[in-house]
Amino acid sequence: xxxxxxxxxxxxxxxxxxxxxxxxxxxxxxxxxxxxxxxxxxxxxxxxxxxxxxxxxxxxxxxxxxxxxxxxxxxxxxxxxxxxxxxxxxxxxxxxxxxxxxxxxxxxxxxxxxxxxxxxxxxxxxxxxxxxxxxxxxxxxxxxxxxxxxxxxxxxxxxxxxxxxxxxxxxxxxxxxxxxxxxxxxxxxxxxxxxxxxxxxxxxxxxxxxxxxxxxxxxxxxxxxxxxxxxxxxxxxxxxxxxxxxxxxxxxxxxxxxxxxxxxxxxxxxxxxxxxxx
Numbered sequence: 001x002x003x004x005x006x007x008x009x010x011x012x013x014x015x016x017x018x019x020x021x022x023x024x025x026x027x028x029x030x031x032x033x034x035x036x037x038x039x040x041x042x043x044x045x046x047x048x049x050x051x052x053x054x055x056x057x058x059x060x061x062x063x064x065x066x067x068x069x070x071x072x073x074x075x076x077x078x079x080x081x082x083x084x085x086x087x088x089x090x091x092x093x094x095x096x097x098x099x100x101x102x103x104x105x106x107x108x109x110x111x112x113x114x115x116x117x118x119x120x121x122x123x124x125x126x127x128x129x130x131x132x133x134x135x136x137x138x139x140x141x142x143x144x145x146x147x148x149x150x151x152x153x154x155x156x157x158x159x160x161x162x163x164x165x166x167x168x169x170x171x172x173x174x175x176x177x178x179x180x181x182x183x184x185x186x187x188x189x190x191x192x193x194x195x196x197x198x199x200x201x202x203x204x205x206x207x208x209x210x211x212x213x214x215x216x217x218x219x220x221x222x223x224x225x226x227x228x229x230x231x232x233x234x235x236x237x238x239x240x241x242x243x244x245x246x247x248x249x250x251x252x253x254x255x256x257x258x259x260x261x262x263x264x265x266x267x268x269x270x271x272x273x274x275x276x277x278x
Contacts, residue, residue, distance in 0.1 A: 003056035006097045006273065010052045010090050013268035014045035014083060016278055017261060020199035022243050024207075024231070025215075025250030026261045033256075040079030047076030048083075055091055056098035062112055063119030063155055065091045070123045081127045085168050085262030089179060092172070093266060097273055106175045109156055116155035117148050167213040167259045171266075182206050182267025187276055195278040200243065201235065203264050208232035212257035219255060227257060 018041040021028035032038055048069045055065040069087040074080065096105035121144060148158070162169035171179055182202050189198035208231040211224030227250070234243055250256065 001056075001097055001100055001273075003053045003098055006056040006094055007049050007052035009097075009272040010094055010269050011045050011049050012272055012278075013090070013265050014086060015042065016195070016199060016268055017086075017265045018042070018045070020196050020203070022240065022247040023200060023203055023261065024243060024247040025227075025256040026258060027256075031251065036079040036082060040077040041082045043077035044073040044082040048072050048087075052090070052094050055094045058095060058098070060111075060113070061116070061119075062091055062095065062109070063116030063123075065095075067119045067123040067126070070126045074127055083262070083265070084123075084127065085259055086265040088168050089171060089176070089262060089266035090269060093176070093179075093269055102270060102273060109159070109172045112155035114149060114152055114154055117153055117158050118145055120155050120158065121145050121148070165213070165216075167210060168262060171263070176266065178206060178210070179263055179266040180270060182264060183270035183274070186267055186271045187274070190271075190276060197240075199264065199268070201238075202267060203260060204231045204235050204243070206263055206267075207257050207260045208235055213259040215255050215257055223255065227255065 018027060018038065019029045021030045027033055027036060027038055027041060029038055051065060051069045051072055055061075058065070066087050069091060070084060073083055073087075092105050092108045093102060096102045096108045099108070153161075156172065159169040159172035163173045164170075167178075171177070182205070185202045185205050186198055189201050192198075193201070208228050211221060211228050215227055216224040230246060234246060
């Protein structure tokens with residue numbers, strides 16, 4: 001498949017996700033955070049295009065492409081972290097698409113190296129990313145990289161370690177199951193409602209099925225579960241006014257389901273690559 005086309009699908013996925021509104025708790029075209037604005041997401045999505053294009057023709061180097069994506073993103077905007085989680089999903093998906101089989105993403109992530117793990121840790125140093133507290137191999141521990149090398153841990157190994165508490169890591173070891181599920185929901189709903197509403201529906205569906213990692217890291221599991229339960233109620237009783245009210249509530253609280261938004265980016269990419277048009 002043409003690497004330029006693959007890269008453009010990834011960029012469009014990022015643009016469509018951030019533009020969808022009301023997307024409870026997250027930046028969209030109608031509201032910003034104090035530090036991260038809508039235009040920061042737009043600039044990030046445009047800036048990383050060349051990285052995706054190179055990744056689409058590569059066989060190795062996931063860690064480097066993740067780091068380069070983060071670096072390029074922050075060259076283009078002042079808001080800091082806009083797409084870190086999205087890059088963790090998009091880079092392997094882009095590489096798999098470049099192999100003409102997006103389903104091969106499991107093989108792509110399993111075939112990572114110790115150097116990929118080191119590059120992944122370098123990516124964290126480029127930008128402030130909220131992560132949950134862990135007992136071993138902490139991002140904040142300067143000795144973690146030496147420990148990774150000593151134990152010869154690959155990036156896939158790190159994702160296995162993190163998968164118990166991190167939704168994006170869990171995607172890596174589960175064949176990107178929820179990301180592909182999101183793509184299926186999108187494709188179904190696009191025949192029934194507008195592109196904007198189909199994205200919101202998919203977002204709420206994924207949020208209802210698993211507590212969001214970012215909310216859990218900031219507020220604890222109980223709050224994350226309540227947010228997921230509310231998302232489930234909104235799906236069953238579809239009402240954009242009620243969704244907007246929930247959006248305002250989460251914004252006031254500073255509770256943003258960022259990991260779920262990242263997953264929607266991946267779902268959009270898969271759907272777009274499959275021929276779906278907004």
